[in-house]
Structure formats: C-alpha cells, structure tokens
Amino acid sequence: MSNRRSRQSSSASRISDDQMIDLVSKLRQFLPEIHERRRSDKVSASKVLQETCNYIRKLHREVDNLSDRLSQLLDSVDEDSPEAVVIRSLLM
Amino acid sequence: MNTYNMVKQRFIKKWINTLHMLDSSIEHPLNVTERKNAIRLSSDLAIAAARSGSTVWSRALISRSGNKTTNKPMARRILKKARNRMKNRCRTLRRNGNFTAKVGVRKRTEFLKSLVPGGELIDDKDYLIRETLDYIVYLRAQVDVMRTVAAVDLVTGNVTNDRRNK
Numbered sequence: 192m193s194n195r196r197s198r199q200s201s202s203a204s205r206i207s208d209d210q211m212i213d214l215v216s217k218l219r220q221f222l223p224e225i226h227e228r229r230r231s232d233k234v235s236a237s238k239v240l241q242e243t244c245n246y247i248r249k250l251h252r253e254v255d256n257l258s259d260r261l262s263q264l265l266d267s268v269d270e271d272s273p274e275a276v277v278i279r280s281l282l283m
Numbered sequence: 284m285n286t287y288n289m290v291k292q293r294f295i296k297k298w299i300n301t302l303h304m305l306d307s308s309i310e311h312p313l314n315v316t317e318r319k320n321a322i323r324l325s326s327d328l329a330i331a332a333a334r335s336g337s338t339v340w341s342r343a344l345i346s347r348s349g350n351k352t353t354n355k356p357m358a359r360r361i362l363k364k365a366r367n368r369m370k371n372r373c374r375t376l377r378r379n380g381n382f383t384a385k386v387g388v389r390k391r392t393e394f395l396k397s398l399v400p401g402g403e404l405i406d407d408k409d410y411l412i413r414e415t416l417d418y419i420v421y422l423r424a425q426v427d428v429m430r431t432v433a434a435v436d437l438v439t440g441n442v443t444n445d446r447r448n449k
Contacts, residue, residue: 217416218416237387237388240388240391240392240394240395241391243395243415244391244398247415247419248398250419250423250425250426251422253426254425254426255323257426257429257430257433258319258322258323258326259319260433261429262315262316262318262319262321262322264433265318
C-alpha cells in the first residue's frame with residue numbers, strides 16, 4: 192500500500208533538498224555531531240532526523256535528571272534554614 | 284538582548300509562577316518523588332507558557348501536563364483554552380494532507396512526531412520541522428536554567444562553575 196502511495200505522490204512529497212539544507216543549517220547550531228557529507232545537497236534526511244531525535248531524547252533525559260537533583264537538593268533543606276532563604280532569594 | 288537569553292528569562296518568570304501555582308494545589312509534606320514530579324511538571328508548564336503564541340507543541344504540553352495536576356481553577360482555565368485552540372488547529376492541519384517518503388525517513392519522522400508534543404497531530408512536514416526547531420530552543424533553555432539552579436551552592440549562594448559537581 193505504501194508503495195502505491197509513494198509512486199503516485201513521490202515528486203511532491205519527499206522532503207526537498209532545500210528544506211533539508213535549511214533544517215541542517217539550523218540544527219547545526221544545536222547539533223555539532225551532524226557530520227556534513229561531502230556534498231551538502233546530499234545530506235541524508237534520515238540521518239538528520241535521527242540526530243534530531245537523539246538530541247531531543249537527550250534533552251528530555253537531562254530535564255528528568257535535573258528534576259531529580261533539584262528535588263533531592265530541596266529535600267535536604269529545612270523550611271526556615273538559611274539554605275531555604277538562598278533558594279527563595281534565587282527564585283525571587 | 285540576545286533572543287535566547289530572552290527565552291530563558293521568560294522561562295524563569297513562568298517557572299516561578301507555575302511553582303507557586305502547584306505549590307498551592309498540592310498537599311504538603313511531599314516525599315522526594317512527589318517533589319520531583321512537581322518540579323518536572325512546573326518546569327514543563329513553564330516552557331509551554333513561556334512560548335506565548337500559536338505553537339502546537341506548547342499547547343499539547345499544557346494539555347498533556349494538565350492531566351497530572353489536581354483540580355484547580357487556574358489549571359483548568361489554562362487547559363480549557365489550550366484544548367479549544369488545539370481542536371481548531373488540528374482541523375487546519377489535517378486538511379494539509381499526508382506526506383509519504385522512503386521507509387527510513389518515514390520511520391524516523393514518526394519517531395520525531397512522538398517526541399515533539401502534539402507532533403502526532405501534524406501531517407505537514409514543513410510544519411513539523413518548524414515546530415521541532417522551535418521546541419528544541421525552549422527545551423535547551425529549560426535545561427540550561429534548571430542546570431544553573433541545581434548548581435547553586437546552598438551555603439554561599441554562588442553558582443558553582445564546575446557543573447559536574449554532585
């Protein structure tokens with residue numbers, strides 16, 4: 192089924208080279224790991240998508256870890272302690 | 284001022300608000316896990332709120348996160364607005380039609396859609412790419428700010444330079 196669909200609409204629907212180049216140049220700010228192929232117009236869409244997905248997953252994991260760390264840090268803080276004052280002043 | 288710094292500033296402001304909002308709606312005292320979830324939730328809501336505007340990801344994130352909050356009038360109001368806008372947005376997006384691609388790209392695109400909030404609702408590939416780039420900027424800001432807060436030395440109030448401590 193997907194073969195039939197792609198034959199019918201392949202010219203209009205593949206991610207174009209221009210779009211891919213644009214996406215890569217924007218992502219390159221965030222993703223130093225994207226290795227530029229020798230000819231930039233042949234950058235693999237699949238590879239770019241893969242790097243993007245990896246990057247987003249990495250960021251999600253970091254947010255999760257940081258939430259962990261922050262909750263542990265706060266756990267060791269008494270309501271009226273000087274540490275609590277510091278945190279409050281940081282957030283204000 | 285640098286745009287990225289502005290993003291971080293907006294995030295910080297919203298995070299303070301969402302922390303207060305959650306703080307008044309949950310029962311204290313919290314165990315470590317509950318506190319972690321509250322921090323995570325407030326942080327996610329904050330990047331979505333910081334992204335004022337019409338992105339799918341920010342509204343999907345609010346909508347998704349809302350299921351985890353207890354009933355509170357403010358949260359419900361945010362959710363209602365988000366859900367209504369989402370419904371209208373989805374109708375527009377679905378009209379743009381599907382795109383097909385080679386198997387490798389298709390699979391990875393599906394995976395990307397699962398990572399970006401609301402991505403599964405976006406059929407137009409241009410739109411998906413724009414949403415992804417936008418989302419990544421705010422994700423990075425979220426990580427950078429949380430990392431800085433976590434690096435505060437609780438005794439001196441200084442931010443430790445070596446973030447690998449602890």
